[in-house]
Amino acid sequence: MDYIIHLFILIGIxxxxxxxxxxxxxxxxxxxxxxxxxxxxGAYAVAILMKxxxxxxxxxxxxxIVITVLSALVIGVVLSKFKDDIYALGSFGFAIxxxxxxxxxxxxxxxxxxxxxxxxxxxxxxxxxTNLTFLILTLVLAVLVWWMTRYITRSSYGRVxxxxxxxxxxxxxxxxxxxxxxxSIFMISAGMAAIAGALFATYITFIDPSSFTLIESIFMIAxxxxxxxxxxxxxxxxxxxxxxxxxxxxxxxFPTEVAAQMRQVIYGLMLVVMMLYRPQGIYGKFxx
Amino acid sequence: MKNIKWIIGILVVIILVxxxxxxxxxxxxxxxxxxxxxxxxxxxxxxxxxSLGENALIxxxxxxxxxxxxxxxxxxxxxxxxxxxxxxxxxxxxAAQKLISIDKVVGIIxxxxxxxxSAFTGILNQSETPGISYCxxxxxxxxxxxxxxxxxxxxxxxxxxxxxYLRNEKMIDKVAxxxxxxxxxxxxxxxxxxTFKNLGGEVVLEESFxxxxxxxxxxxLKAQASGANLIYYLGFDQGAVSAIKQRDELNVDLPMFGADxxxxxxxxxxxxxxxxxFGYTVPHTTDSQSFTSKMADVGVSEVSVCASQxxxxxxxxxxxxxxxxxxxxxxxxxxxxxxxxxGISSQNISFDENGDLVGAEYVVKTIQDGxxxxx
Amino acid sequence: xxxxIPQIVANSIIxxxxxxxxxxxxxxxxxxxxxxxxxxxxxxxFGGYMMYWLLTLLSVPTYIAIIGTLLLTAMLALIMNxxxxxxxxxxxxxxxxxxxxxxGLFTAIQAIIAILxxxxxxxxxxxxxxxxxxxxxxxxxxxxxxxxxxTIIVFIGLSVLLRMTRFGASIRAIGDDEEVAKIVGVxxxxxxxxxxxxxxxxxxxAGLLVGLDTGIEPTMxxxxxxxxxxxxxxxxxxxMYGVVIGAFLLAFIENIAVWHLSGEWKDVVAFSVLILFxxxxxxxxxxx
Numbered sequence: 001m002d003y004i005i006h007l008f009i010l011i012g013i014x015x016x017x018x019x020x021x022x023x024x025x026x027x028x029x030x031x032x033x034x035x036x037x038x039x040x041x042g043a044y045a046v047a048i049l050m051k052x053x054x055x056x057x058x059x060x061x062x063x064x065i066v067i068t069v070l071s072a073l074v075i076g077v078v079l080s081k082f083k084d085d086i087y088a089l090g091s092f093g094f095a096i097x098x099x100x101x102x103x104x105x106x107x108x109x110x111x112x113x114x115x116x117x118x119x120x121x122x123x124x125x126x127x128x129x130t131n132l133t134f135l136i137l138t139l140v141l142a143v144l145v146w147w148m149t150r151y152i153t154r155s156s157y158g159r160v161x162x163x164x165x166x167x168x169x170x171x172x173x174x175x176x177x178x179x180x181x182x183x184s185i186f187m188i189s190a191g192m193a194a195i196a197g198a199l200f201a202t203y204i205t206f207i208d209p210s211s212f213t214l215i216e217s218i219f220m221i222a223x224x225x226x227x228x229x230x231x232x233x234x235x236x237x238x239x240x241x242x243x244x245x246x247x248x249x250x251x252x253x254f255p256t257e258v259a260a261q262m263r264q265v266i267y268g269l270m271l272v273v274m275m276l277y278r279p280q281g282i283y284g285k286f287x288x
Numbered sequence: 289m290k291n292i293k294w295i296i297g298i299l300v301v302i303i304l305v306x307x308x309x310x311x312x313x314x315x316x317x318x319x320x321x322x323x324x325x326x327x328x329x330x331x332x333x334x335x336x337x338x339s340l341g342e343n344a345l346i347x348x349x350x351x352x353x354x355x356x357x358x359x360x361x362x363x364x365x366x367x368x369x370x371x372x373x374x375x376x377x378x379x380x381x382x383a384a385q386k387l388i389s390i391d392k393v394v395g396i397i398x399x400x401x402x403x404x405x406s407a408f409t410g411i412l413n414q415s416e417t418p419g420i421s422y423c424x425x426x427x428x429x430x431x432x433x434x435x436x437x438x439x440x441x442x443x444x445x446x447x448x449x450x451x452x453y454l455r456n457e458k459m460i461d462k463v464a465x466x467x468x469x470x471x472x473x474x475x476x477x478x479x480x481x482x483t484f485k486n487l488g489g490e491v492v493l494e495e496s497f498x499x500x501x502x503x504x505x506x507x508x509l510k511a512q513a514s515g516a517n518l519i520y521y522l523g524f525d526q527g528a529v530s531a532i533k534q535r536d537e538l539n540v541d542l543p544m545f546g547a548d549x550x551x552x553x554x555x556x557x558x559x560x561x562x563x564x565x566f567g568y569t570v571p572h573t574t575d576s577q578s579f580t581s582k583m584a585d586v587g588v589s590e591v592s593v594c595a596s597q598x599x600x601x602x603x604x605x606x607x608x609x610x611x612x613x614x615x616x617x618x619x620x621x622x623x624x625x626x627x628x629x630x631g632i633s634s635q636n637i638s639f640d641e642n643g644d645l646v647g648a649e650y651v652v653k654t655i656q657d658g659x660x661x662x663x
Numbered sequence: 664x665x666x667x668i669p670q671i672v673a674n675s676i677i678x679x680x681x682x683x684x685x686x687x688x689x690x691x692x693x694x695x696x697x698x699x700x701x702x703x704x705x706x707x708x709f710g711g712y713m714m715y716w717l718l719t720l721l722s723v724p725t726y727i728a729i730i731g732t733l734l735l736t737a738m739l740a741l742i743m744n745x746x747x748x749x750x751x752x753x754x755x756x757x758x759x760x761x762x763x764x765x766x767g768l769f770t771a772i773q774a775i776i777a778i779l780x781x782x783x784x785x786x787x788x789x790x791x792x793x794x795x796x797x798x799x800x801x802x803x804x805x806x807x808x809x810x811x812x813x814t815i816i817v818f819i820g821l822s823v824l825l826r827m828t829r830f831g832a833s834i835r836a837i838g839d840d841e842e843v844a845k846i847v848g849v850x851x852x853x854x855x856x857x858x859x860x861x862x863x864x865x866x867x868x869a870g871l872l873v874g875l876d877t878g879i880e881p882t883m884x885x886x887x888x889x890x891x892x893x894x895x896x897x898x899x900x901x902x903m904y905g906v907v908i909g910a911f912l913l914a915f916i917e918n919i920a921v922w923h924l925s926g927e928w929k930d931v932v933a934f935s936v937l938i939l940f941x942x943x944x945x946x947x948x949x950x951x
Binding site for chain 1: 699747750751756759760761762763764766767768769770771772773774775777778885889892893896927928930931934935937938941942945
């Protein structure tokens with residue numbers, strides 16, 4: 001059972017990432033590859049605050065959201081000036097820069113040594129130290145994020161975002177300063193990623209920069225494209241497939257010496273086949 | 289769309305069935321006396337460091353085959369179940385969960401990267417499954433709980449030994465340190481630098497490089513210009529070959545000194561002729577030759593770092609399980625008292641109260657006339 | 664010891680010509696079909712391994728091994744286009760879908776290489792290429808001279824092809840607007856296939872040169888690909904000489920960063936430069 005609970009916790013954490021990334025990529029149409037960076041900043045902020053000051057998880061979580069949103073402000077100020085390909089390329093760059101900082105600001109992050117022994121969350125007398133209680137916490141936060149993204153996308157603010165995706169020039173013509181919309185949704189999305197980071201850090205109880213690379217961002221992008229952009233259900237389905245598929249492949253019974261690489265082969269080919277079979281994703285409303 | 293829902297549904301159901309069908313006999317599993325003894329293996333079998341993981345897996349499998357050929361443990365065969373940890377916390381924790389709750393392994397050999405081990409030590413302690421890492425060197429893993437052990441020495445030993453050797457025996461005053469920017473490199477360079485400075489030496493350059501870096505030209509020039517007498521290089525096989533070649537190409541006349549990843553003939557087959565007088569530290573052992581030839585018999589011409597530890601680890605599990613059976617907590621207790629003789633990676637292997645390898649002894653090997661010679 | 668400056672310049676030129684070579688092939692694909700082909704990274708690794716297989720394992724004569732490598736890599740590129748990219752593009756899939764599909768190919772090919780050849784690194788040796796010469800006070804090996812020469816030849820060859828031939832005009836037409844190109848009678852399918860063949864051969868060349876210079880391993884593609892992408896962006900996505908300028912600029916910046924700062928900051932500095940370029944010269948240094 002522990003294994004199943006473990007997988008559900010991962011699905012919960014990555015659902016938060018998928019839902020929040022979908023706000024930027026799916027609804028606003030900006031291909032951001034910086035998401036793993038914010039996920040990492042959130043994770044590091046919580047880990048450092050909890051380890052160094054003994055702060056309660058939930059206070060640390062709030063602070064880490066603030067820190068991550070501020071970093072997103074710094075990055076977004078530059079990034080929101082771009083659109084289309086240039087936006088994507090810029091976000092590639094920022095993903096590698098944030099990774100480089102995590103790796104090399106060793107005074108703060110301990111660099112490649114990582115931060116071990118991060119505690120599990122506690123609230124008054126409740127400790128989330130067992131996996132089952134941690135799963136409940138993860139699901140509560142994931143539902144919260146789901147509800148927030150739903151609220152955002154259905155508001156008039158959300159409709160402006162979708163208009164930016166369809167045609168940025170036109171909506172500018174109607175007097176909307178798209179820059180602020182692009183910047184603000186980027187910051188909101190980063191704040192949500194910080195929640196996922198905080199959960200990851202306290203669940204695994206160890207973090208190092210290797211969990212927050214550009215490849216991890218591409219993994220998240222693949223999740224939501226697979227599920228279907230601009231759809232919350234799609235994001236979740238995409239996450240479930242991308243988490244369970246590689247796990248399922250552990251049970252196929254390849255010969256030991258090539259099993260791990262065979263998993264990669266099948267996994268890669270499945271991505272290709274799924275794109276060929278349903279390029280707009282499983283729940284996708286619109287083709288990008 | 290319906291198809292996809294079905295596929296996901298079926299996936300979930302299959303996994304649930306697999307789990308539940310195994311979950312029922314949880315109580316019996318500890319006293320299980322039938323069938324093979326299952327041991328888990330975790331290491332990076334894909335990604336940047338897969339070469340080390342692959343090698344270590346073959347070594348562990350070699351040990352398993354030998355044990356089974358000699359009648360197994362108490363007449364039961366051993367089955368090794370390997371899972372990929374990809375050098376990442378997320379992957380390694382999934383792998384460990386799967387091995388423990390689905391396969392019900394008796395113990396785990398792994399992980400390789402400290403990031404792998406650190407991610408599942410909590411799971412080991414919670415499920416009372418002993419784990420022995422064959423390659424994780426991070427100093428912080430000493431506090432990783434009762435169920436975590438390692439046959440790879442903590443950074444401290446090798447760094448201190450190398451510093452003493454270079455400062456006191458080779459009379460090196462100034463050293464340039466180039467290290468791979470990962471847990472192993474960063475940890476080892478710190479213990480080296482601290483000791484070297486205490487002995488009155490000077491570290492004139494301290495620089496890192498990424499694991500996949502192959503262009504060391506400018507860093508080598510910098511080492512030359514820094515006035516160092518020697519370059520202490522901490523990195524793995526391919527990086528080392530590039531660095532040694534480029535040092536020669538650039539006519540940088542500083543000797544290089546490495547660590548145990550250099551105990552790998554693939555490097556020297558390629559660059560021994562341009563490495564005269566180079567040296568490296570390696571754990572003391574008397575029987576590395578027989579291990580190398582055994583590995584060659586299973587088709588592995590190059591034995592990389594941590595493979596011998598992986599081999600020893602499997603044998604230690606076998607020795608201990610043979611004495612106390614398959615109960616996790618009994619194995620853990622027995623591991624704290626174990627005395628493993630004639631190891632490949634180290635002469636005598638035993639663990640201290642933190643589960644760390646006790647007293648790793650090192651020797652220096654040098655390259656003379658194109659041959660690797662032990663001093 | 665020789666003086667430092669010429670050697671650093673030489674180091675930058677060596678690194679720059681490799682980035683340029685990889686970048687040129689990547690640019691060919693990007694210029695024509697406008698998506699980020701991550702699979703191109705796997706092609707370079709594939710090229711290196713084909714050379715190793717032919718030369719070291721099968722011991723065929725050097726020049727046949729080289730030709731064989733180029734043919735095999737070009738063929739793989741063509742197959743990737745035929746089986747995956749063409750059907751997706753025919754359906755008008757977005758470049759994000761193509762990005763995910765190419766990620767799938769990259770993952771699968773890399774894993775297949777690892778299964779066939781193990782993950783242990785390999786070196787390819789041609790004795791006569793290992794000798795060192797002194798040029799303007801800098802040391803440089805024959806392999807590296809070859810790399811520089813090949814880059815120049817490929818660059819000139821491609822320039823002639825793009826500027827002076829009908830084929831080149833067709834490529835430019837497709838890159839500008841594929842529909843229009845079709846209407847005016849360009850056989851787009853054919854042209855795109857040839858682009859992949861040429862790009863594949865370039866990737867194969869780069870892979871075998873890396874093999875001769877430092878050695879090969881299955882995961883070598885990602886690092887090469889990333890550098891190529893930055894080179895293409897710095898140079899301005901649109902002009903071929905821009906790729907070369909971008910590549911050399913990147914190499915100089917990196918080497919200066921290593922010299923003045925420290926090796927670990929190389930990537931951060933390189934990508935910061937990228938962001939600055941996007942911000943102040945979004946069309947790259949060659950852009951209007």
